[in-house]
Amino acid sequence: MPSPLTHDDPRAIGPYRPVARLGTGGMGTVYLARTAGGRTVALKTMHARIASDPAFRTRFRLETDAARVVGERYGAGVVAADVRAETPWLATEYVLGPPLDEAVELCGPLPEATVRALGAALCGALGQLHASDVVHRDLKPSNVLVTAYGPKVIDFGIARAAGDEHLTRVGVAVGTPAFMSPEQAAGQEHSAAGDVFALAGLLVFAAAGHPPFGHGQAADLLYRVQYAEPDLTGVPDALVPVLAQCLDKNPFRRPTTGRLAAQLHDGTGEFADHLPDALLADIGHRATEVWQFTPRRLPAPADAPDTAATAAPARWTRRRLLFTGAG
Numbered sequence: 001m002p003s004p005l006t007h008d009d010p011r012a013i014g015p016y017r018p019v020a021r022l023g024t025g026g027m028g029t030v031y032l033a034r035t036a037g038g039r040t041v042a043l044k045t046m047h048a049r050i051a052s053d054p055a056f057r058t059r060f061r062l063e064t065d066a067a068r069v070v071g072e073r074y075g076a077g078v079v080a081a082d083v084r085a086e087t088p089w090l091a092t093e094y095v096l097g098p099p100l101d102e103a104v105e106l107c108g109p110l111p112e113a114t115v116r117a118l119g120a121a122l123c124g125a126l127g128q129l130h131a132s133d134v135v136h137r138d139l140k141p142s143n144v145l146v147t148a149y150g151p152k153v154i155d156f157g158i159a160r161a162a163g164d165e166h167l168t169r170v171g172v173a174v175g176t177p178a179f180m181s182p183e184q185a186a187g188q189e190h191s192a193a194g195d196v197f198a199l200a201g202l203l204v205f206a207a208a209g210h211p212p213f214g215h216g217q218a219a220d221l222l223y224r225v226q227y228a229e230p231d232l233t234g235v236p237d238a239l240v241p242v243l244a245q246c247l248d249k250n251p252f253r254r255p256t257t258g259r260l261a262a263q264l265h266d267g268t269g270e271f272a273d274h275l276p277d278a279l280l281a282d283i284g285h286r287a288t289e290v291w292q293f294t295p296r297r298l299p300a301p302a303d304a305p306d307t308a309a310t311a312a313p314a315r316w317t318r319r320r321l322l323f324t325g326a327g
Contacts, residue, residue: 002032002293007300013089014082016043019295027056032094032290040290041079041091051087060088067092067154069132074125075153076145095154096287097147098279100206104141107278109209112236117274119203120265121150123257126199130192130257137190139198140179141205148272148283177221178211182249185222193251196260200246201230208234212247 002020009018009031018031022042027050033043050056061083067090068078076092083090100118104110110118122144129136136143136153143155177185179201181194204212212230213221230247232240242263246254255263272280 002290004296004298005031006298009297010045010087013043013045013087014080014085014091016041016089016091018043020293027060032293033091039079040094042076042094044090044092046088048087057083057088060090063155064090066129066134066136069134070125070129070153074121074128074150092154094290095145095147095152096290097145097152097283098286099142100144100146100151100202101141103146103279103282104206104209106282107276109234110206110279111274111276112207112239113274114276114279115203115207115236115239116265117269117271118146118151118206119199120261120267121271122153122199122202123261123264125151125153126192126195127257127261130195135190135192136195136198137184138176138179139195139202140176141202144202146275146279146283148275148280150271177218177225178213178215180222180225181251182226183251185225191251192257193254196246196254196257197248197251199257199260200243203239203243204230204232204235204247207236207239208232210234 002022005018005021009021009029011017013031013033015035016031016033017035018033020032022030022032024030026047028044028046031043031045032040034040046056046060064078064081064083067075071077072093076095079091079093081090082088098106122139126136126139138155139153143153145152145154179198181190181197184190184194201212204210210231210233212232213224213228214231215221226249230244232244235243242260246260248254275283
């Protein structure tokens with residue numbers, strides 16, 4: 001959910017005005033932002049401390065390219081981007097729907113019909129990526145947004161071309177341990193079949209309320225992903241053999257996204273028809289909440305350096321900054 005801006009968050013990024021924070025991570029911060037005309041977007045920026053690193057800039061560019069590949073049907077549509085800016089940024093549509101982990105927290109384990117429709121739609125998203133030789137590599141509940149029209153896959157920060165090892169080192173596991181493929185956990189090549197493994201883990205979470213290899217320290221999770229059998233407790237009986245095949249340790253025995261989609265759902269009905277009432281109500285609430293949010297900026301801590309003053313345009317006086325810094 002949106003949170004207030006901090007005192008040192010930028011007042012403008014390209015043509016966009018940040019109005020709230022949506023989240024922050026190792027690569028950058030995501031803002032709820034608006035244009036002068038009122039269009040609302042999710043605006044991802046790179047942290048200034050890494051913006052001068054060519055490797056991080058390349059990764060940000062590839063993330064932008066992958067978001068364009070998946071498109072607005074299966075992802076947050078790209079509105080604009082400037083990967084060459086001093087602080088690179090990417091503006092996408094603001095998706096009106098909760099992340100899957102929040103949906104499960106709200107509703108509990110989702111009905112089988114919901115899981116099947118969700119899985120089939122995500123097969124379409126991954127199939128579109130794989131057709132362009134791109135693998136996501138970090139498919140997990142927080143990276144799937146559930147809307148009334150279908151799920152949208154986001155956060156392509158570690159996506160890359162299949163077979164490309166330039167941005168990672170062989171022998172180093174990159175991703176989220178609870179939803180990694182065994183080959184990814186071992187630091188080996190993560191192919192399209194690895195995304196299928198992660199998708200199955202995500203669907204186990206949606207259907208049963210827990211990831212297939214449990215919780216715990218990263219090292220324990222990486223071991224269980226590679227050597228333990230998945231815990232399918234709570235998964236509907238009809239889904240168990242389908243998901244178990246996707247969670248096979250051998251990537252060559254996993255189904256393709258096209259085959260998996262056919263096993264999950266016949267494509268009939270609107271996606272919203274398969275969603276629980278509580279989830280539909282939450283989606284509707286978010287659609288109105290985004291316009292009710294009042295922009296707020298937290299004041300600088302008393303002992304913080306006056307970073308706003310040093311970053312401000314020369315025409316702004318220090319006195320004016322002191323009176324507007326908490327606005």
